[in-house]
Amino acid sequence: MNWKDLVTSPPPATGWDLDITDTVVVHRSGQDGLHCAVEGLPAGAFEVGPVGLQAIDAKLAGPTLARLKGAAEGASTGAVIVPTSWLRSFLIDAERAPRKEAELQEVARWRLKKLLPVAPTELRLTVVRLPELDGRRPLLVLAGIERAMAALESTFRQIGVEVGMITTRLFALVPSGLGTKPPVLLVQLETGFLSLLLLDAGIPRLLRTKLLPAQSGTSETIIRELRLTLEFVRDRIGLGGEIEVKLVCPDRELEHELRGWIAGQTSLAPHIEAGGAVCGPTAVVERIGGARLAPAIAVVTGAVR
DSSP: OOOTTTSOSSOOSEEEEEOSSEEEEEEEOGGGOEEEEEEEOOTTSEEEETTEEEEEOHHHHHHHHHHHHHHTTTOSEEEEEEOGGGSEEEEEEESOOOSSHHHHHHHHHHHHTTTSSSOGGGEEEEEEEOOOBTTBEEEEEEEEEHHHHHHHHHHHHHTTOEEEEEEEHHHHTOOSOOTTSOOEEEEEEETTEEEEEEEETTEEEEEEEEEOOTTOOSHHHHHHHHHHHHHHIIIIIOOOSOEEEEEEOSOHHHHHHHHHHHHTOTTEEEOOOSOOOOEEOHHHHHHHOHHHHHHHHHHHHTOOO
């Protein structure tokens, strides 16, 4: 599959991972490897609503981003990675997939009318055509509020950074080199949100995102969702055999419990990737954890597809 509209190649030298409470930057510097830094954000810098990112207060977010730009050696371009819950992603079927981009966007907007509580004209869409499957023409759609996306780009522009790409943590974490491997189920967790993406020969076959109530982010809740998803994959999609699972979870205790459950399933196996890049300084890694750094490292090193 061609992910060029959701990720970029060659990889950018700098990746910014945003969140409500802080921002992380990962910067690739010649032979010196990867450097990372984190800064806290004042309350109210980002406004998130039912459809994801709604607004940005540049006066609150700007100073933090400016300080991190210094940690990134003043890089003037970069990729921005946002929590998966800040945008909306869908895998939809279209009766036809027009060749012209404008017409393709209209098809996607028409399909989203019933899926999102906002006018389709208020959305910025990225639409990726997927290979025809069983007579269907699936589309992978990433949607965000246009005014929020424009404000995000404007805020970075004010500190002298041109945004080359905006994507979510989920798509930043898609493994490379899947063409000849068993199917991979990417399980990505963040505060209050679960994302499940099944890739068969590198092609998305299932995409599920789910808001998690504050008190339901337990292993039992996640395992139930995994069971339901795997039943659908076996019974409705018809995939048999082993499925590899790539789990990215910021909660170490929850991650341990989920990995234990995965290890106990005869049809599942952990997804093993080549040795990952190391980002320093160690104090930053210890503060925010590897799961939080993983999306930006993947984008900056070109580990994404």
